[in-house]
Amino acid sequence: MNVTDTINQDxxxxxGHSGAPSIMPSAxxxxxxxxxxxxxxTLHDITEKISSIPLLTPNLKFLITLFVFASMALWGLACxxxxxATGIGVWGLNNPVGWGWDITNFVFWxxxxxxxxxxxxxxxxxxxxxxxxxxxSAEAMTLFAVMCALIFPLLHTGRPxxxxxxxxxxxxxxxxxxxxxxxxxWDVFAVSTYFTxxxxxxxxxxxxxxxxxxxxxxxxxxxxxxxxxSLGWTGSMRHWHIYEIAYMILAGLSTPLVLSVHTVxxxxxxxSVLPGWHTTIFPPYFVxxxxxxxxxxxxxxxVIAREVLDLKQYITLKHFDNMNKIILATGxxxxxxxxxxxxxxxxxxNPYESSVFINRASGxxxxxxxxxxxxxxxxxxIYWFKKMRRNIPVMFVMSIFVNIGMWFERFTIISxxxxxxxxxASWGYYSPTWVEISIFVGTIGIFFTLFLIFAKFVPMIAIAxxxxxxxxxxxxxxxxx
Numbered sequence: 333m334n335v336t337d338t339i340n341q342d343x344x345x346x347x348g349h350s351g352a353p354s355i356m357p358s359a360x361x362x363x364x365x366x367x368x369x370x371x372x373x374t375l376h377d378i379t380e381k382i383s384s385i386p387l388l389t390p391n392l393k394f395l396i397t398l399f400v401f402a403s404m405a406l407w408g409l410a411c412x413x414x415x416x417a418t419g420i421g422v423w424g425l426n427n428p429v430g431w432g433w434d435i436t437n438f439v440f441w442x443x444x445x446x447x448x449x450x451x452x453x454x455x456x457x458x459x460x461x462x463x464x465x466x467x468x469s470a471e472a473m474t475l476f477a478v479m480c481a482l483i484f485p486l487l488h489t490g491r492p493x494x495x496x497x498x499x500x501x502x503x504x505x506x507x508x509x510x511x512x513x514x515x516x517x518w519d520v521f522a523v524s525t526y527f528t529x530x531x532x533x534x535x536x537x538x539x540x541x542x543x544x545x546x547x548x549x550x551x552x553x554x555x556x557x558x559x560x561x562s563l564g565w566t567g568s569m570r571h572w573h574i575y576e577i578a579y580m581i582l583a584g585l586s587t588p589l590v591l592s593v594h595t596v597x598x599x600x601x602x603x604s605v606l607p608g609w610h611t612t613i614f615p616p617y618f619v620x621x622x623x624x625x626x627x628x629x630x631x632x633x634x635v636i637a638r639e640v641l642d643l644k645q646y647i648t649l650k651h652f653d654n655m656n657k658i659i660l661a662t663g664x665x666x667x668x669x670x671x672x673x674x675x676x677x678x679x680x681x682n683p684y685e686s687s688v689f690i691n692r693a694s695g696x697x698x699x700x701x702x703x704x705x706x707x708x709x710x711x712x713x714i715y716w717f718k719k720m721r722r723n724i725p726v727m728f729v730m731s732i733f734v735n736i737g738m739w740f741e742r743f744t745i746i747s748x749x750x751x752x753x754x755x756x757a758s759w760g761y762y763s764p765t766w767v768e769i770s771i772f773v774g775t776i777g778i779f780f781t782l783f784l785i786f787a788k789f790v791p792m793i794a795i796a797x798x799x800x801x802x803x804x805x806x807x808x809x810x811x812x813x
Contacts (some may be wrong), residue, residue, distance in 0.1 A: 349489065367477050367650075368801055369465075375802070378549070378580065383544055387549065388612075395548075396774065400779065404773055406778075408771050408774005409778075411774060423768050425762070429493070432746070434484045435745045440742050441484075444595055445474040446474075446594050446622060446625075446626040447470055447473070449530055449589060450590050450595055450627075451524070452583070453583040464800070465794075469792050472720050474534075476786075480775040487771070515603050526592075536575065538561075538790065540562075542565070543558075546559045592620045597618060601614055606688070607688040608689065608745070615667035616665075621738055624665075627655050627659050627662070629658060629731070631731035635724060637792060643793065697747050701748070704737050704744055708734065773780050
């Protein structure tokens with residue numbers, strides 16, 4: 333028994349049975365709910381199971397998967413270097429389409445990162461206990477997605493070593509400062525703030541579990557590193573008190589970021605005077621879409637982790653059921669936004685606005701539009717049925733469909749509004765080059781490589797938080813005398 337187990341009162345239940353002591357129902361207790369942890373594990377069982385995962389020797393499947401994604405990441409980084417050395421002329425951008433895959437991928441990755449803050453902060457403030465088994469992976473996913481997103485605006489400046497510092501309002505001797513009226517500058521503020529707060533929130537939540545790993549790991553190097561990052565955590569009452577205050581403050585700071593970050597990203601489009609972009613529905617539309625795609629990516633990762641790492645006891649069908657309900661709700665919001673765009677375009681009587689949306693559904697990029705509608709609006713309707721919300725193969729395929737649809741949503745918004753401008757003589761068609769495709773593939777490799785490294789060295793499930801939802805940890809728990 334280690335220090336952390338002792339602190340958390342990890343004791344064997346009475347009468348010698350391995351499960352948690354039975355609960356005597358009373359008239360004042362709420363009706364039975366589906367458990368969030370299966371098998372009635374003891375506190376010690378939870379510590380042993382989750383702490384042992386980072387200590388396992390990587391098997392061949394893990395190493396092959398890591399090699400594949402790391403190779404994708406290296407190829408993407410090479411293409412980024414080629415772009416910087418040569419210029420963005422190697423992309424498929426043309427005269428009417430000045431934004432292409434680059435900004436599409438930026439908005440896509442920012443959207444992916446939204447579910448982490450929602451699961452961690454908002455559900456924590458609303459005391460939703462089902463977040464405990466999935467919040468750690470979602471928070472890590474947020475950080476890695478934002479890292480991938482930040483690559484694209486830097487590349488799109490063409491010469492980042494010249495242009496980047498113009499976006500940062502630091503004291504300097506230049507005669508001209510940044511343009512604070514530019515939504516691109518707002519992006520820098522919003523995304524950097526979002527990343528900083530999310531990183532702190534993720535790290536603070538990790539501290540108790542890093543202390544547990546410090547006590548479990550055998551190597552001197554591992555003990556030293558886990559000891560440094562656990563900040564001397566002993567699990568005393570004073571440490572838990574400070575931890576809970578800091579966690580609550582960061583949750584409060586993170587909550588408005590869920591709404592603000594993608595709202596600011598949407599202003600890149602909404603503050604323009606371009607038909608198809610100049611619309612006030614973009615901020616809520618983008619936020620709903622971000623939560624939609626973010627939950628889908630969490631679903632993809634957790635379905636795989638649940639099977640590979642044998643976490644069925646802690647990541648249950650109840651967790652997936654609740655996540656699928658949120659995917660269904662946000663998918664309907666996105667579908668409403670699609671319909672409302674068409675209605676307002678026709679109702680406004682603006683011929684330019686109307687032509688953009690007619691072209692979007694029947695023009696050169698109609699194939700992208702209908703992929704978007706099929707994946708984002710039609711396919712999630714299957715989640716009205718409880719059996720489908722709890723079917724692992726269905727939810728895994730659906731999570732991939734949703735992210736495909738959300739990528740095409742961003743591509744459709746950008747390309748269909750740009751490739752037909754006010755002057756028909758300059759109309760054109762945008763197609764990505766192999767460099768753009770390679771960079772996007774590279775960011776996928778970076779994302780999954782970082783997630784695999786995270787899963788190898790850090791507990792994927794918050795040990796202390798899962799323990800807190802066990803019946804034995806509740807103040808209303810009764811022992812079976």
